[in-house]
Amino acid sequence: MLEYAETHGWDNLTVDDVIEFSTETFVTTYSFVSDLVKKVTGETAGPKEEVEKKPQGSKAAATKAITEGPKRVEKTIPTSTKTEAPKSTPQPVAKSEALATPAAKVSAELEELVSRAEAAIAGKPYTAVTKPQAEAAPTVESTPSEPDVYGAPLPLGFEPPPGFKRPSPPKKAEVKSEEKVEEKKEDIQLVPLPLVAPAVSSLTESEPIISHLAGTIDNLASYLAINPTAASKATDVLETAKNDLTALAQRFEKVREDERLALEAKLDEQIREYSIKLLELEMEAQDKLDHQQEDFKKVFEEERVKIIQAYRQKLENELSTQTELINERLKEEVIAQGIELQRRWIRDIKVRVEQERGGRLAKLDELSADLKRLERIALDNASYLDDNIRIHALWSSLRTLNSAAVSSPVRKPFREELRVLRHITAAREDPIVSAALDSLEQTDVPDVGVEPFADLSTWFTNEVAPKVSEVALVPDENAGVLSYFASRALSGLRFKRHGLVAGDDVLSVLARAKYHLNEKDLDSATRELNQLQGPAKLLLHDWLEAARRRLEVQQTLDVVQTQATLASLLVV
Structure with a gap:
C-alpha cells in the first residue's frame, strides 16, 4: 500500500x-x-x-x-x-x-x-x-x-x-x-x-x-x-x-x-534515491567517527603523558622526603646506641667492683634466698597433700553414699553416710555442695531410703501400667461408674503399643514411658508420665513420688560428684 x-x-x-x-x-x-x-x-x-x-x-x-x-x-x-x-x-x-x-x-x-x-x-x-x-x-x-x-x-x-x-x-397560479x-x-x-x-x-x-x-x-x-x-x-x-x-x-x-503504476514506479525511484542518500550519510558518519576516534586517541596519549610526568615528579618528591626522614632517624639511632653503650659499660664496671668488694655478702644473700624458697615449697606440698586427702575422703564418702542410697538392691536409710559427706564437704566451704546437701537433709528421704531402679521398673510394668491402661478411656472430669467399666472392658480389646509412639493419649504416653524405663532413663519416663491428667495421674501418684525421691537423690549426688571432679582438676 x-x-x-x-x-x-x-x-x-x-x-x-x-x-x-x-x-x-x-x-x-x-x-x-x-x-x-x-x-x-x-x-x-x-x-x-x-x-x-x-x-x-x-x-x-x-x-x-x-x-x-x-x-x-x-x-x-x-x-x-x-x-x-x-x-x-x-x-x-x-x-x-x-x-x-x-x-x-x-x-x-x-x-x-x-x-x-x-x-x-x-x-x-x-x-x-x-x-x-x-x-x-x-x-x-x-x-x-x-x-x-x-x-x-x-x-x-x-x-x-x-x-x-x-x-x-408557495401558491402559484394555475396555468392550465x-x-x-x-x-x-x-x-x-x-x-x-x-x-x-x-x-x-x-x-x-x-x-x-x-x-x-x-x-x-x-x-x-x-x-x-x-x-x-x-x-x-x-x-x-x-x-x-x-x-x-x-x-x-x-x-x-x-x-x-495508471496513476497507481506511476506512483509505484515513483516510490521505487524514491526508495533507491533515499537508500543512496542513507548510505552516503552512513559513510559520512563513519568517517566522522573515525576522525573523532583518532582525535580522542591523540588527546588520550597527551593526557597520559602529562599524568605520567606528574606522577613521576610526585614520586621523586616523596622519595627525597623519605630519604631525609630516614637519614634523620639513622642519626638519632646512632646517638641512642652510643648512649646505651656508655650506660652498659658503666653498669659492667659497677658490677665487677661490687663482685670484688662484696663477694661473700653476695653468697650469704644467695643462701638466704634458697632457704626461703625451700620453705615455700614445703608449705605448698603440705597444702597440696591436705587437698588430696580431703578430695580422696570426699570421693570415698560420695561412693559410699551412692552405694547405700542409689546402687543398693534394696531400700535402706542413708542418714549416716550423708552426715559423713556433710562433714567432709564443710571443710572446703563449697556453697553449691552445701546447698544441695541441705535440701536433701531437710527431708525424710535419708531416713526412709529410695526405691531401687529395678523395683520401680517392675512396679510400673506389672502393677501401675495395667491399671492406668484400664482407665485410659475415662474422661478427666465428671467421669461416672459406667465410664470406668467401659474403659476397663475396652482396654483388653486394644493393641499394645511399644517404642516411641507419637500422640498425647494415655496409651502412647505409657508406651514411651516403658521405652525410657527399658533404656534406664528414669528422668524421661517420669517427665512423660507427669503429663497425664485425671484418673490416670491419680493411679500414678505413688509411683511418681517414689521416682521423684530417687531422682532428687541422684541429682544431689550428681552435683556433689561434679564439684568433686572440678576440685580434683584444680588440684592437679
Whole structure:
C-alpha cells in the first residue's frame, strides 16, 4: 500500500489538489450532460464556454466533493507513510471562502439546467429568460411560531438539515385547467424511462461525483415522467447518458490504475534515491567517527603523558622526603646506641667492683634466698597433700553414699553416710555442695531410703501400667461408674503399643514411658508420665513420688560428684 501511494504521488497530495481535481471532474461531467442536451436542441455552442460563463453553478457539487475527497485520501494513505509535513497540512482558507457561494445562485443554475432539458425534450430552441429575483428564487419567510422551518433554498434532490423541515410550497397560479391536463394525459401513452443510478451503483464508494450525477439524471427522468409528452423523446438521451457515464467510470478506473503504476514506479525511484542518500550519510558518519576516534586517541596519549610526568615528579618528591626522614632517624639511632653503650659499660664496671668488694655478702644473700624458697615449697606440698586427702575422703564418702542410697538392691536409710559427706564437704566451704546437701537433709528421704531402679521398673510394668491402661478411656472430669467399666472392658480389646509412639493419649504416653524405663532413663519416663491428667495421674501418684525421691537423690549426688571432679582438676 505504501509503495502504491508513493508511486501515484499520494505522499505529495494536498487538499488544494483534491479540490482542483473534484472541480475539474464535475465540470467535465457537467459538459458531457450539456452536450447531450445540445444534441436535441441543435445548439452548437461549446459546453466549456457556457460552463465558464457560469462557474458558480458547479460549486455546490464541488463543495461536497471537497468534503469527501480528504476522507477518501485519509482512508487510502495510512498515517505511517513517509510524507512531508509542510505539504500534508495546507491551509486552504482562501479557496474554502471562495467555494462558499450562496445557495440562491446554486438553485438558479439548477433551474436553468432543468429549463434546458425541458426545451430539449419539447424540440424547441432554448431561450434564456431573465426573471426577477423574487420569481427566480421565491423565499419563504419563517415566522417566530415556526422556528424549525428551513428558510434557505435547497438544491435539487437535497433534504433540509436534521431538526428542520421544508417550508410550505408557495401558491402559484394555475396555468392550465385540470380538464385539459387530464385529457392530455389520456391521449399520451406513458413510456418507461431508463434509470442511470443502478447502472453506476458499483462506483458509489469510489466515485461519489458520478453517483451524484447519475442521481441528478434520474431526478430529471422523474421530472420528465411528470410531463408524459416529452418522455418518449428523452429515452434515447438517457440511454446515451447511461452508457457514457459507464464509459466514464471505466475511464476513471483505467486512469486510477495508471496513476497507481506511476506512483509505484515513483516510490521505487524514491526508495533507491533515499537508500543512496542513507548510505552516503552512513559513510559520512563513519568517517566522522573515525576522525573523532583518532582525535580522542591523540588527546588520550597527551593526557597520559602529562599524568605520567606528574606522577613521576610526585614520586621523586616523596622519595627525597623519605630519604631525609630516614637519614634523620639513622642519626638519632646512632646517638641512642652510643648512649646505651656508655650506660652498659658503666653498669659492667659497677658490677665487677661490687663482685670484688662484696663477694661473700653476695653468697650469704644467695643462701638466704634458697632457704626461703625451700620453705615455700614445703608449705605448698603440705597444702597440696591436705587437698588430696580431703578430695580422696570426699570421693570415698560420695561412693559410699551412692552405694547405700542409689546402687543398693534394696531400700535402706542413708542418714549416716550423708552426715559423713556433710562433714567432709564443710571443710572446703563449697556453697553449691552445701546447698544441695541441705535440701536433701531437710527431708525424710535419708531416713526412709529410695526405691531401687529395678523395683520401680517392675512396679510400673506389672502393677501401675495395667491399671492406668484400664482407665485410659475415662474422661478427666465428671467421669461416672459406667465410664470406668467401659474403659476397663475396652482396654483388653486394644493393641499394645511399644517404642516411641507419637500422640498425647494415655496409651502412647505409657508406651514411651516403658521405652525410657527399658533404656534406664528414669528422668524421661517420669517427665512423660507427669503429663497425664485425671484418673490416670491419680493411679500414678505413688509411683511418681517414689521416682521423684530417687531422682532428687541422684541429682544431689550428681552435683556433689561434679564439684568433686572440678576440685580434683584444680588440684592437679
